[in-house]
Amino acid sequence: MNCKRYQNWIPEAALGALGASRQAQLDAHVLACPACARALEAERRLLAAIDQGLARNVAAQPSAEFAARVRMRLAEEREQMRPSAGWLPGRPILVTFAALAALAALVLAVRFVQRAPQRTQLTTPSAPIRTATPSARELATVTRPPARALLPAPTHRASGTVAHGSEGARSGRENQTPQLQVLVRPGQWAGITALYRAAQSGRVDTSSLAERPAMDLDPLQVPPVEIKPLVTAALEAPKPLNSSEAEDIDTQGDKHENPQ
Amino acid sequence: MPQQIESVDRALEREFDERLADCSALAYRVALSVLHSPADAEDVAQEAFIRAYRHRRELRDAEHFRAWLVRVTWRLAIDRQRSSSRRDRRELVAASDLPPAPSVEQTAVSREFQQRLDRAVEALPEKLRRVLVLAALEGYEMRETAVLLDLPEGTVRSRLHRARKILAEKLR
Numbered sequence A: 001m002n003c004k005r006y007q008n009w010i011p012e013a014a015l016g017a018l019g020a021s022r023q024a025q026l027d028a029h030v031l032a033c034p035a036c037a038r039a040l041e042a043e044r045r046l047l048a049a050i051d052q053g054l055a056r057n058v059a060a061q062p063s064a065e066f067a068a069r070v071r072m073r074l075a076e077e078r079e080q081m082r083p084s085a086g087w088l089p090g091r092p093i094l095v096t097f098a099a100l101a102a103l104a105a106l107v108l109a110v111r112f113v114q115r116a117p118q119r120t121q122l123t124t125p126s127a128p129i130r131t132a133t134p135s136a137r138e139l140a141t142v143t144r145p146p147a148r149a150l151l152p153a154p155t156h157r158a159s160g161t162v163a164h165g166s167e168g169a170r171s172g173r174e175n176q177t178p179q180l181q182v183l184v185r186p187g188q189w190a191g192i193t194a195l196y197r198a199a200q201s202g203r204v205d206t207s208s209l210a211e212r213p214a215m216d217l218d219p220l221q222v223p224p225v226e227i228k229p230l231v232t233a234a235l236e237a238p239k240p241l242n243s244s245e246a247e248d249i250d251t252q253g254d255k256h257e258n259p260q
Numbered sequence B: 001m002p003q004q005i006e007s008v009d010r011a012l013e014r015e016f017d018e019r020l021a022d023c024s025a026l027a028y029r030v031a032l033s034v035l036h037s038p039a040d041a042e043d044v045a046q047e048a049f050i051r052a053y054r055h056r057r058e059l060r061d062a063e064h065f066r067a068w069l070v071r072v073t074w075r076l077a078i079d080r081q082r083s084s085s086r087r088d089r090r091e092l093v094a095a096s097d098l099p100p101a102p103s104v105e106q107t108a109v110s111r112e113f114q115q116r117l118d119r120a121v122e123a124l125p126e127k128l129r130r131v132l133v134l135a136a137l138e139g140y141e142m143r144e145t146a147v148l149l150d151l152p153e154g155t156v157r158s159r160l161h162r163a164r165k166i167l168a169e170k171l172r
Helices: A003-015 A020-032 A034-057 A066-081 A091-123 A167-171 A186-201 A243-257 B002-035 B038-054 B062-083 B111-122 B126-137 B142-149 B153-171
Strands: A140-143 A181-184
Touching: A003 A020, A003 A034, A003 B153, A020 A034, A034 B002, A034 B111, A034 B126, A034 B153, A066 B002, A066 B038, B002 B038, B002 B062, B002 B126, B038 B062, B062 B126, B062 B142, B111 B126, B111 B153, B126 B142, B126 B153, B142 B153
Parallel strands: none
Antiparallel strands: A140 A181
């Protein structure tokens, strides 16, 4: 009797996976072979023990407090999922307001920093910026005459209104410098016009003014302004400015700054 | 409209409460079969229910909920088993807490045999182990196990056979 062959079939037979033909041969064999019958029975008991051991492992019950603990955790979860959890009623509005205020302060600070150098260029070195500026009627807006030799430096008037010097003259980049606008009182404009004409006609020597060094001064340090009496013997009483004269000056200034 | 939303929310809460009552033991057993520690198993099962609650809208179907819960519990238990050093100091389920075994198998299902069996099950490839445990949970009902695992019934049957064969070879 070839028991070895049947013993190889026993595990599969115990699992119920042996083919029908082999199962029939094994059944016939174990009827006549007590050793193989015992081996098959042992294998079946082993598998039954395994299944029972597995079943015992999965037959346990959670503790009595398990469901209560899960419900407690679920209550916490619901609190966290609630949109307004942890917020006071007016809190979002306060936070929004604070955020907007901070943003506004930042924008103002940035604009102040960006404007500061420009303001310094327009007023330096003559005088601090006026806060109480003359009314619109008192001021006349003119385009700065182009001649670097004529008005190279700012001139500070007694009234505090600023007639600015030439940024282009200092930097030597007249062609790239856009026209600057300065505000003067109408009465002062007559003197400036007279000075301009005198310089044009050669009656006033402006070379010394033109050769003055560029004022690379600290914007925070305002040097004293020297106001020398202007000798204009031939200058007659100033006449009020008419519009044609202003246009004439503007045109000449344009030609000077745009040589082409 | 707000009343409708509220009623849907209430229905979801009520359904989830029913699922919790029905499936607590299932989630716990799945976790326990991996971790062999009642405390760890309860922690994992609890975490699985919290996750299920977050997805309660998509898990309204009872069968789908059950299968989802089993898969998530299994994954969480495996993660904890791998990452935790508690594996070494696990507390085996006390034999006194278990239901009495039939007298015929009393010798086989001894504490020592149970420990050997647990070690052999842990050594199984995960896909075989999962089928073995869930089949045991479902009373070896292939169709139920296949639904839980979202696998074809033939695959479940084949894997279960291989798993039992390996265990028998190790414990013989």
